[in-house]
Amino acid sequence: AQKVTQAQTEISVVEKEDVTLDCVYETRDTTYYLFWYKQPPSGELVFLIRRNSFDEQNEISGRYSWNFQKSTSSFNFTITASQVVDSAVYFCALSEAGRETSGSRLTFGEGTQLTVNP
Amino acid sequence: NAGVTQTPKFQVLKTGQSMTLQCAQDMNHEYMSWYRQDPGMGLRLIHYSVGAGITDQGEVPNGYNVSRSTTEDFPLRLLSAAPSQTSVYFCASSFLGPNSPLHFGNGTRLTVT
Numbered sequence: 001a002q003k004v005t006q007a008q009t010e011i012s013v014v015e016k017e018d019v020t021l022d023c024v025y026e027t028r029d030t031t032y033y034l035f036w037y038k039q040p041p042s043g044e045l046v047f048l049i050r051r052n053s054f055d056e057q058n059e060i061s062g063r064y065s066w067n068f069q070k071s072t073s074s075f076n077f078t079i080t081a082s083q084v085v086d087s088a089v090y091f092c093a094l095s096e097a098g099r100e101t102s103g104s105r106l107t108f109g110e111g112t113q114l115t116v117n118p
Numbered sequence: 119n120a121g122v123t124q125t126p127k128f129q130v131l132k133t134g135q136s137m138t139l140q141c142a143q144d145m146n147h148e149y150m151s152w153y154r155q156d157p158g159m160g161l162r163l164i165h166y167s168v169g170a171g172i173t174d175q176g177e178v179p180n181g182y183n184v185s186r187s188t189t190e191d192f193p194l195r196l197l198s199a200a201p202s203q204t205s206v207y208f209c210a211s212s213f214l215g216p217n218s219p220l221h222f223g224n225g226t227r228l229t230v231t
Contacts, residue, residue, distance in 0.1 A: 006160075043206075043224060043225050044222060044224050047219040050219055103216070104212055104216055104217070104218050105163060106161075106220065107163075108160035108162070109160050110159060110160045
């Protein structure tokens with residue numbers, strides 16, 4: 001069975017601080033996909049990034065970066081120079097390998113509430 | 119471009135009442151799914167569909183029914199609401215394939231008293 005653990009329930013930082021959100025996953029599949037979603041206070045869920053299990057390159061997008069390490073089953077998310085607008089709940093999710101005729105049956109972590117204070 | 123549209127946004131039911139949460143998407147996505155979000159539990163998959171006429175159960179299907187008569191619509195039915203079904207419900211869609219990012223609706227906040 002798949003499992004995603006986000007051990008940090010809540011994180012509070014001051015604007016311009018760097019912050020890392022942890023994500024640890026469990027799966028028996030050798031091929032899988034990892035995702036991060038953002039849920040701002042308005043409630044919608046916004047897709048941030050997808051990572052394939054066979055691609056361990058880190059990725060940077062502006063102030064956001066992701067560190068994928070298969071050896072530790074982790075897919076951590078770092079926000080550099082945080083801003084108040086980064087305040088949201090962030091979810092890490094795992095998709096089991098499946099046929100191309102299947103869909104993304106995501107297993108979500110519990111979420112991390114990030115609060116960035118001015 | 120509406121994306122995924124859910125109605126209603128809020129609903130209050132009494133125990134035993136039934137209702138249907140509506141979900142429609144205009145992106146021609148084959149895959150649609152319903153999740154519920156509860157505090158401290160993330161999102162859990164209720165039911166999903168890989169195309170019209172095809173549905174299957176997710177992690178927490180009890181108390182819910184779905185049907186998929188068209189590509190665009192995927193309603194979720196509560197036959198006899200229970201307080202344990204108080205939650206925020208999200209509909210999501212994507213193209214087929216386990217690596218396809220889900221596009222979510224804005225959610226329906228349901229309270230069962």
